[in-house]
Amino acid sequence: MNLPHRTSSLVGRGPELAELAGLVTRSRLVSLVGAAGCGKTRLAIEVARTVADRFPDGVWFVDLTAAGDAVTVLSTVVSALGFAPADTDRPAEALRAHLRDRRALLVLDNCEQVLDPVADLVDDWLSGAPPLTVLATSRAPLEVGGERLHRLGPLALPEGDDDVTASPAVALLLDRLAAAGADREDLGLLSAVVRIASAVDGVPLALELAAARARAFSLDEIAHQVTADPSSLARSGRGSDHHRTVRAAIEQSYALLPADEAELHRAASVLPGPFTVAAAGAVLGGPDTGPRPARSPRTWSPAWCTTRCWSRSDRRGPAAPRASPSSPPCAVTRRTRPARTPPRCAAAATSGRPR
Incomplete structure (x- = not known):
């Protein structure tokens, strides 16, 4: 081999x-x-x-x-x-x-x-x-x-009253935390582990980068850091530059988009949370606002990948600074007003994680 x-x-x-x-x-x-x-x-x-x-x-x-x-x-x-x-x-x-x-x-x-x-x-x-x-x-x-x-897709997160250690995302994080030499007492703080896994949506790269921080920070500190800015996670030390940071991985995906999908992603970056295709249509306007599933840099979760998109702060990062200069207010910002968005769609765009 x-x-x-x-x-x-x-x-x-x-x-x-x-x-x-x-x-x-x-x-x-x-x-x-x-x-x-x-x-x-x-x-x-x-x-x-x-x-x-x-x-x-x-x-x-x-x-x-x-x-x-x-x-x-x-x-x-x-x-x-x-x-x-x-x-x-x-x-x-x-x-x-x-x-x-x-x-x-x-x-x-x-x-x-x-x-x-x-x-x-x-x-x-x-x-x-x-x-x-x-x-x-x-x-x-x-x-x-x-x-x-x-x-x-990303690794599954804990749901409801399930044993959190049975979650693939939590299992990976615990494994990598142990490898990084995390304090054994710290590893017992499952609430912090779940917060970290949830903050990065169960994305394996982000979980591994978060675990590497255990060499210098407690789990509570890591949870606070990744909740505030998941895209700040970065690889330190030796190794390949490929996917050295979460932000770089996202920006590379954004750079590969065709012009029409990049424009759509810039426009959608003003939405603060998960949204349905219907919500995107109401906010962005036009009969064909849905990006082609094949090439759009979205993170899909098995539970909601067929109906919801997720525009977290870390994924809005590459597009958000570009939204205003490239799109007239009437095409983007004005469409985010609640009056233009159906109630269910507005709720989907502001309610946090998909439910």
Whole structure:
């Protein structure tokens, strides 16, 4: 196997791991799609380990974070495979021929900034290398024929009177707090743990960054910090710059939006909380105000992903400063007046977490 070494345990993704392992053994192209920081890479690597024995010709991990166009996508794949094409004038054809009879699994990670060249390459492989299977991670689908989508959301938070430690979000946070050397007595303060997990909506990246602060702060202090500004969470010390801060991950997603969706996100950034599609229509105006689900940088929760969007302060961050200069008051600010918003929609936009 040519996969990154484990540096931590996978926590809270048992059902997703089982489902994806099944998909990868039945489908030739599986795309694991989700917002920045939701743990796509970590889960994809574990899926690849789980199914490795089904691919006798190898399992390969290809990190496309640094790729910017078709040329660098192809060169990154070739380098990861350790393949030296004999025909340097037609490397894509040479790679296809190399893969043609191989029952192998390629994990293409971080495809979102090079969707079109990756889609073209994968489409070529699906037709020219029948035994090959591809598992892609991205913030948007590749939109290639035969693609099977698995949408990954944040980890589930505690609900009602449930045992809070059974929540995947709390379980991950407790695991990472212990690894960070949090005080054992502090770990017993489950109310603070739940506050932290809830403040970051169960997003794994944010949970791990919050846990790292236990080296310097108490859980109560961390809970206060992330409640005030979740986007301030940052990675310290050595390691990759990828997703070093929550804000950087969000801003990267925002930068990848098409112009029309970026404009819509700027307009919606004035809404202070969760909102329905109907509320967005009432506030923003126009018959087609809903962003395309595939590419919008929203964090979805399984309980309400089909009907509600969430515009927390950390996710409004990249767009809020841009809302006023780019949109006339009549198009944005004026539409947030309660008189223009149906009562249920107004309530949804101001009531806090979705219910």
